[in-house]
Amino acid sequence: MSMRLLPWSGEGGKPSYLITDGEAGSVLTRLADNLEEVQVGMASDLLEYVDDVLSEGFVSETELRGMIASLCQSVRDLVRIANCRGDRLPVPPGDDAASRAADAVIDREIIR
Numbered sequence: 001m002s003m004r005l006l007p008w009s010g011e012g013g014k015p016s017y018l019i020t021d022g023e024a025g026s027v028l029t030r031l032a033d034n035l036e037e038v039q040v041g042m043a044s045d046l047l048e049y050v051d052d053v054l055s056e057g058f059v060s061e062t063e064l065r066g067m068i069a070s071l072c073q074s075v076r077d078l079v080r081i082a083n084c085r086g087d088r089l090p091v092p093p094g095d096d097a098a099s100r101a102a103d104a105v106i107d108r109e110i111i112r
Contacts, residue, residue, distance in 0.1 A: 005084040007035045007077065036081045043074040 003017045006028075010016040018028050050067050053059055059067075 002088075004029070004032070005080065005087055006032050007039060007080055007084065032084075036084070039074075039077040039081060043078055046070055046074050 002021075003019055006016040006018055008016055018026075018032065020026065020029065050071065053063065053067065
């Protein structure tokens with residue numbers, strides 16, 4: 001059995017999980033997959049819209065605030081999707097050399 005983080009929140013904003021036996025075709029699994037696809041598509045459309053608006057020149061403060069709020073929600077959705085998908089990736093057997101190499105890249109490129 002495994003638990004899958006769903007792309008929607010439960011009561012009080014708490015995370016919602018689906019307990020599965022690994023069956024990929026259940027109704028809730030397909031619903032979650034479809035919602036994730038919609039959220040990714042909406043984020044892509046929003047990004048294109050913001051690029052277009054910003055390239056036109058002047059943008060009012062009200063428009064900027066609205067775009068920032070929408071972008072923040074999209075980022076929240078995408079982070080949740082990334083976490084959900086990351087949780088479902090198989091854990092590779094321990095490879096200390098690969099792990100040290102990955103840590104070195106993270107230290108060099110991200111943490112600086």
